[in-house]
Amino acid sequence: MKLLELHKGDRALIKKVDTDEALKTRLASFGVVRGSELTVEACSIGKQTMEILVDGTLIGLRGEEAEKIEVEKL
Amino acid sequence: MDTIKIVLAGQPNVGKSMLINAMSGSNGLKVGNFSGVTVEKTEVCFEHHCHQFEMVDLPGTYSIRGFSKEEKVAYEYLSNEEYDVIINVLDSTHLQRNLLLTLELLKLNKKMVLALNMADEAKKEGIDIDVKQLEKIIGVPVVLVSANTKEGVDELLDKIHDIADSCYRPKSNITYSDAMEEEILDIQKFLDDRGFKIRDLSSREIATRLLFEDKDLYKELRDEPIMIELQPLVLKALQHLYTHHETKNIKEIKYNEYNAIARGIKMEVIKCNRAGSGKNLTKKIDDVLIHKYFGIPIFLFLMWGLFHLIFTIGDIPVEIISRAFSSFGAWMGSHISNEFLRNVIVDGIIAGVGAVLSFLPNIILLYIGIALLETTGYMSRVAFLLDGFFHKFGLHGKSFIPLVTGFGCSVPAYMAARTLKSEKDRLITLFIIGFMSCGARLPIYMLFTSAFIEDKSIAGNVLFVIYISGALLGLVMAKILRVVVFKGEDEPFVMEMPKYRFPSFKLIWHTVYNNAKGYVKKAGSFILLASILVWVLATYPSQKGIEESYIAKIEQTQNMQEKLDLENELNVKKLENSYLGQIGKATEPFFRPLGFDWKMVVALESGLAAKEIVVSTLSILYNGKGDTLANRLRDSIPPASAMAFIVFVMLYLPCLAASMVFAKEAGGYKYLVYLFIFTTATAWIFSFITYKAVELFV
Numbered sequence: 001m002k003l004l005e006l007h008k009g010d011r012a013l014i015k016k017v018d019t020d021e022a023l024k025t026r027l028a029s030f031g032v033v034r035g036s037e038l039t040v041e042a043c044s045i046g047k048q049t050m051e052i053l054v055d056g057t058l059i060g061l062r063g064e065e066a067e068k069i070e071v072e073k074l
Numbered sequence: 075m076d077t078i079k080i081v082l083a084g085q086p087n088v089g090k091s092m093l094i095n096a097m098s099g100s101n102g103l104k105v106g107n108f109s110g111v112t113v114e115k116t117e118v119c120f121e122h123h124c125h126q127f128e129m130v131d132l133p134g135t136y137s138i139r140g141f142s143k144e145e146k147v148a149y150e151y152l153s154n155e156e157y158d159v160i161i162n163v164l165d166s167t168h169l170q171r172n173l174l175l176t177l178e179l180l181k182l183n184k185k186m187v188l189a190l191n192m193a194d195e196a197k198k199e200g201i202d203i204d205v206k207q208l209e210k211i212i213g214v215p216v217v218l219v220s221a222n223t224k225e226g227v228d229e230l231l232d233k234i235h236d237i238a239d240s241c242y243r244p245k246s247n248i249t250y251s252d253a254m255e256e257e258i259l260d261i262q263k264f265l266d267d268r269g270f271k272i273r274d275l276s277s278r279e280i281a282t283r284l285l286f287e288d289k290d291l292y293k294e295l296r297d298e299p300i301m302i303e304l305q306p307l308v309l310k311a312l313q314h315l316y317t318h319h320e321t322k323n324i325k326e327i328k329y330n331e332y333n334a335i336a337r338g339i340k341m342e343v344i345k346c347n348r349a350g351s352g353k354n355l356t357k358k359i360d361d362v363l364i365h366k367y368f369g370i371p372i373f374l375f376l377m378w379g380l381f382h383l384i385f386t387i388g389d390i391p392v393e394i395i396s397r398a399f400s401s402f403g404a405w406m407g408s409h410i411s412n413e414f415l416r417n418v419i420v421d422g423i424i425a426g427v428g429a430v431l432s433f434l435p436n437i438i439l440l441y442i443g444i445a446l447l448e449t450t451g452y453m454s455r456v457a458f459l460l461d462g463f464f465h466k467f468g469l470h471g472k473s474f475i476p477l478v479t480g481f482g483c484s485v486p487a488y489m490a491a492r493t494l495k496s497e498k499d500r501l502i503t504l505f506i507i508g509f510m511s512c513g514a515r516l517p518i519y520m521l522f523t524s525a526f527i528e529d530k531s532i533a534g535n536v537l538f539v540i541y542i543s544g545a546l547l548g549l550v551m552a553k554i555l556r557v558v559v560f561k562g563e564d565e566p567f568v569m570e571m572p573k574y575r576f577p578s579f580k581l582i583w584h585t586v587y588n589n590a591k592g593y594v595k596k597a598g599s600f601i602l603l604a605s606i607l608v609w610v611l612a613t614y615p616s617q618k619g620i621e622e623s624y625i626a627k628i629e630q631t632q633n634m635q636e637k638l639d640l641e642n643e644l645n646v647k648k649l650e651n652s653y654l655g656q657i658g659k660a661t662e663p664f665f666r667p668l669g670f671d672w673k674m675v676v677a678l679e680s681g682l683a684a685k686e687i688v689v690s691t692l693s694i695l696y697n698g699k700g701d702t703l704a705n706r707l708r709d710s711i712p713p714a715s716a717m718a719f720i721v722f723v724m725l726y727l728p729c730l731a732a733s734m735v736f737a738k739e740a741g742g743y744k745y746l747v748y749l750f751i752f753t754t755a756t757a758w759i760f761s762f763i764t765y766k767a768v769e770l771f772v
Contacts, residue, residue: 021325022495023566028329029085029136030570031171034320036333041357042364048462049471051364051571055170055337058356058571060458062465065566 003038003069004047010040012071019068031055032069077126078238083152083179084163085172086110086134087572089191092221093163094118094129097231101584103131104486106448107572108475110134110493113144115151122231125238130157138178142495152182158238160186161230166196166203166218167573169344173336176212180246181283183274185237186214189230193218202345211339213246222578249338250282250331253318257311258282264307270300284308285315287324356451356574363452369459380443381541382534384516388436389524389533395435396702399428418609421697426605426690429703430597433517433689438590440513444482445585451572453478461567467549468556470494471567473503477548480510481541482589484732488739496565502555504740508728508753509548511541513593514685518723521689525704526716544724551756597686604687608680608694611654620647649673649695668722668758669715669765678722684729713772718765725757 006012014036017027027033031054042051047063082090086109095103098120104111116131132151133144152160162179164172169190179186190196190203209216215233219226249255261281272280272294283291285308295301312324319327363372403424410416447453453475461471472494480487487507494500511519519540523533624644628637649655650672657679658672665675673695681688696706707716727733727750737746 017326019566023568024326024329025137026566026568028326028333029171029174030568031174031333031336033326033329033333035330042360043366044364044369044459044462045366046462048465049458049567051360051458055168057168057171058360058573060454060461060471060567060569060571062461062471062567065568 001071001073002067003040003050003052003071004063004066006040006071006073008040008043011037011074012040013037013074014069015072016070017068018070019065023065027069030057030059032059037074038071076124077128078159078234079128079130079157080159080161080234081130081132081151081155081157082161082163083132083148083175084134085136085165085175087570088134088163088165088168088172089221090134090163091116091131093161093189093191093219093227094131096219096221096224096227098127098129104585105581106453107451107575108448108453109570109572110144110475110490111448113147113489113492115147123235125235127231127234135175137175138181143492143500152179158185159234160184161189161234162186163189163191166190166192167199167201169201169203170336170340173339174332177248177332177335180212180214180248187230187233187237188212188214188216190216190218191221193226194220194223204343204345208339208343211247211342248335251318251334253314254285254331257285257314261285261304261307261311264304268300268303270298272298285311286328359574360455360571364455364459369455370463373456373459377542378535378538380439381538384436384439384443385520385523385534385537386530388439389520389530391435392432392520393702396428396432399424399432400702403428417613418606421694422606422609423602425693425697426608426687427597427602429521429689429693430517430601430686431594433520434590434593436516436520437513437593438586440516441482441586441589442582444478445582446577447478448585449575449577449581451574454569454571457569458571464549465564465567467553468560468564469502469549469552470496470499470565472569473499476503476507477510477545480507480512482513484508484510484512484728485735488732488735491739494565496563498556498560498562499565501740501745502552502560504736504745505555505749505752506548506552507736508732508749509544509551509725511544511724512685512728512732513589514729515723517686517689519720521692521704521707522716522720525707526713540720540724547725547756547760551752596684600684601686601690604680604683605690605694608654608687608691611657612649612652612694614653615651617648617651620644620651645697654695667765668718668761669712669769670719670722671711671715674711674715674719678719678726681723682727682730684731685723688723714765714768717768718761721764722757722761725753725760727753 003012014032014034016034017024017032019027036054039053040050041053041058049060049062050066051058051060082094084090087107089105091103091112092105095101095105098118100118102118103116110133112131112133114133118129118131120127130151132148135145135148138149138152160179160182162176164176176188196203203218205216205218215237217226217230217233219230250258258278258281261284262277265277265280270277280291315327316322319330321327363369403420406424407416407420410419457471457474460474464471464473475493476487476490479490484507487510488504491500491503491507494503519537523536527533527536621644624640628640631637631640650659654676655672658676661679662672662675673692676695677688677691680691692707693703696703696710728736733746736749737743
């Protein structure tokens with residue numbers, strides 16, 4: 001499933017990051033790579049933006065980006 | 075004296091600038107709690123143990139090949155410039171992520187020290203770091219420091235001395251995944267058997283670089299005969315890695331490996347990691363501040379509260395200061411016998427500078443508000459909340475940071491826009507920063523609202539509305555620019571949310587103090603000169619003929635009232651025929667549809683140099699004895715013109731200094747011409763609408 005489909009409080013394992021190179025680099029430097037675990041901390045109205053916790057770092061990202069990250073719900 | 079050149083590198087918001095401030099014992103560098111406070115490399119020099127330390131503060135970079143403009147600064151410096159030691163600054167509470175950059179920095183093969191900053195916070199959160207073990211793995215000295223409490227700073231300085239004097243190379247003990255290690259060993263063995271050497275790289279290092287497809291190394295190896303034998307080995311190894319990592323993208327493999335290493339190191343060196351209190355607190359605050367539905371209302375409420383404070387609390391000392399200046403002027407006037415000197419000082423300098431200085435309390439409150447936003451960590455949250463909304467207007471959530479900075483001053487705001495990666499996002503943001511009313515415009519708004527709004531309790535609301543409508547208009551203009559001029563792809567929004575920090579009094583004090591000092595300094599230098607200039611232009615050429623005829627008339631009348639009227643008429647005539655009057659009259663037709671008289675026109679034009687001068691010019695032109703400037707304005711300007719004037723001030727070109735920075739950041743003076751046309755047209759149209767609307771309804 002996609003990260004976008006998760007809700008506040010959900011935990012998941014990252015399966016695949018399917019974005020362009022530049023964004024992949026940025027996400028990787030935050031620890032968002034295959035095999036990392038994440039928790040959804042907050043969503044704004046209509047999931048325009050989501051806040052996730054990966055390895056102790058809080059990251060804000062847009063719904064469009066969350067749609068490109070494949071996860072497995074834990 | 076020997077010079078040691080030190081460069082600080084690290085991810086954003088790990089406290090590099092604050093660490094330099096702590097090491098050099100000064101407060102020269104700006105610090106805040108969000109990514110991208112430092113956008114330009116800055117140098118600081120100081121002496122330590124008979125060495126001259128030259129510190130270079132680089133903008134934070136998440137990875138060494140970062141892609142936003144300020145990250146490129148860091149990359150280019152690190153790989154091309156000459157320096158002695160790298161201090162890699164890490165946030166102790168986010169060790170794992172920070173180590174990713176460390177792993178990349180190790181590849182530079184330079185002398186390096188790891189400074190684990192925020193050690194005090196880590197301790198509080200129950201994070202215990204095994205420094206010895208970390209040193210063993212990374213192969214470079216590690217020091218626990220805290221820029222905040224200054225613990226470990228001396229040790230760090232000593233370590234830099236030692237390392238600068240020694241001839242040392244980092245020797246790390248990093249282990250990759252089993253698959254990777256297997257292949258490295260294979261290639262390494264082959265290289266050792268052949269006794270192959272290149273530069274000062276170890277055979278293990280060569281093997282790793284070959285597998286990660288290091289372009290420079292391949293270039294060097296191209297002409298080596300060994301390549302023929304090496305090639306099949308590397309190919310086979312890569313195949314193995316592809317299957318192991320389920321991808322054929324070597325960069326992705328590299329990220330996966332690095333992340334695994336960082337995770338491994340964290341497990342090895344962080345001994346006890348009980349759930350910290352700091353993280354939970356951040357979570358709890360976030361539950362409220364970025365709440366799905368309440369987040370934005372809370373933000374708006376906070377902004378509204380700030381402007382109310384600026385008006386209600388800030389206005390108390392304003393009255394006192396402006397009365398003090400007018401009595402000071404009167405006192406000075408009675409003590410200077412030379413008429414020319416008296417006029418310059420009392421009607422020029424004291425009136426002009428005094429008017430500007432009297433708004434210092436409001437400015438201070440505004441800066442306290444901005445400093446709180448910057449240092450607590452709330453700024454990134456607001457960017458998070460507003461991104462959805464901003465995105466609809468073709469702006470990026472991160473644009474919020476330069477835009478908020480713009481409420482303080484446009485100059486740093488233009489520079490802050492560098493954190494935006496996409497050139498188009500950046501240009502749009504640059505174009506609308508001017509619509510965020512800067513601190514220097516605040517005095518103009520204060521002056522007009524206090525002059526035209528009787529009820530003090532709603533004056534704060536009016537101020538809030540002025541700021542918000544400027545911002546909203548900026549958004550609309552951004553949309554127009556996006557649709558008409560800067561079409562194209564959006565930049566993705568991915569941004570670190572820093573931990574909430576309780577704002578330290580010292581930090582707020584320094585930010586506010588520096589800004590307030592800047593304001594007073596400007597009033598004492600630039601504004602002072604401008605006031606003299608405006609006064610001179612308003613006084614000359616002297617019109618002996620008119621003056622004599624009026625004086626004769628005044629002497630003939632017996633009626634006191636008539637005498638006063640004639641005197642006033644004389645003053646008006648003199649002003650109108652002065653150089654300033656001529657300039658104003660010449661350009662007045664352009665502004666006539668907006669209901670501005672020539673004095674307002676001159677004030678606006680002088681505001682192109684600096685917005686504070688609008689106030690000082692008004693103060694000189696609407697000269698009158700005893701009464702406050704606000705009262706004088708109320709008596710001579712119709713409300714519709716006043717409203718249109720505020721709108722014009724809100725939207726027209728920023729000051730000269732800001733315009734120059736804009737041209738530099740946008741990439742040429744032609745953009746400044748565009749900005750001038752864009753802002754002037756917008757200002758004119760909206761002020762015209764305001765003028766007509768107020769005339770109709772009020």
